[in-house]
Amino acid sequence: QVQLQESGPGLVRPSQTLSLTCTVSGDSLSGSTFFWGWIRQHPGKGLEWIGYTYPGGTTHYNTSLESRVSIAVDTSKNQFSLSLRSVTAADTAVYYCARDVTGMYYFDFWGPGTLVIVS
């Protein structure tokens, strides 16, 4: 069974960089045939796709965030990460990491989510 777990600071200061890590178990990022991505949910609001990466390959970002966001993979730790620069209060949200079935655009496994407050 694939499991994902987000980790990182729950509080980030405005203008700083939000950094989160997703640790994957039950699947290997090395040689993976899946995309691994991030989705966020503002308090009381809907889901917003941030982006995803194909280990050793391409990365795709939401155009509304691509000037500030980076997703990277560390296959040695079986982790992938999210960096969001120059954050404001509007970036306060629950951040989820998830596995995307490559080419099919659906997320079959999700982490439990982590709340990040920008203040």
Place this chain on the structure above:
Amino acid sequence: QSALTQPVSMSGSPGQSITISCIGTSTNVGNYDLVSWYQQFPGKAPKLIIYEVNKRPSGVSSRFSGSKSGNTASLTISGLQAGDEADYYCCSCAGGAAVIFGGGTELTVL
């Protein structure tokens, strides 16, 4: 791109069937058979219940079904149960490897 359009809330009685719509455009829902649906309970992560328009992951009840016509996708829940009370989100490929979600529908079981 703007979020896919879903009704903000819907309600139904136990045993009834309910259909949640997800309206997109010819650049997303209408152009790809790559619509998925997620169920989310308060404080929990979304759970995949439908993928590729009408396929169900293993373990998902057959009471959940999906369809698509033109730019509109639909999720139907038959035999509504109290445990179906949750938020539901549609999702679609939006071209160029992008993904777009719907605004979500809060389902109340009366």
